[in-house]
Amino acid sequence: MTHHLAHLVMMLVPFAVFAGVLGVQWRLSSDVALPAPVWAMVGGTAGAGAIHGAMTGHHLHEAPLLGWAMAAMCVGQLGWCLWVLFAPSARLVEIGVLGNLAVVVLWAWTRLVGLPFGVAGGLRQRIGPWDLTCTLLEVGAVLLALGWLSGLRLAVPHPRRAVPA
Secondary structure, eight states: OGGGHHHHHHHHHHHHHHHHHHHHHHHHTSSSOOOHHHHHHHHHHHHHHHHHHHTHHHHHHHOHHHHHHHHHHHHHHHHHHHHHHHSOOHHHHHHHHHHHHHHHHHHHHHHHTOOSSTTTTTOOOOOOHHHHHHHHHHHHHHHHHHHHHTTOOOOOOOOOOOOOO
8 A cells, every 4th residue: 555655645636626626616605705814824735735745755765654644744734725615614724723833843853853763763854945835835824824813904905996187
């Protein structure tokens, strides 16, 4: 099963894309609109989940445990996005904040301390463009959600129509 984990993730991509498009259409046609920060959190988390899915095969070649971790993060993040689109709630946004924070802390730990087992054997991981992008998406999603949960309301400038003189 581990040998074909990357193939399994690739088979699930069309399903995730279809479910994501359906979820977005469902939410846009719903009577209950999602606030902009929650939309942004869903977008950032979906981007991070997609990166985790894309990196599953690479990490699987390093060590099976790393590949399974990438697949689990992919499924968890994309599943959370769908859940928010179909049944949004403040509690679910809180769960997303905790989940994304857990992934960010794990990333920071592997870069600062390293994993005590596996192929790295205590060595720290390098910081690359994909994992940095993924972490920035997760941190941005967390900050937006925390702002929304705390009731922070930022003024959004609205363009005014030109008044004929």
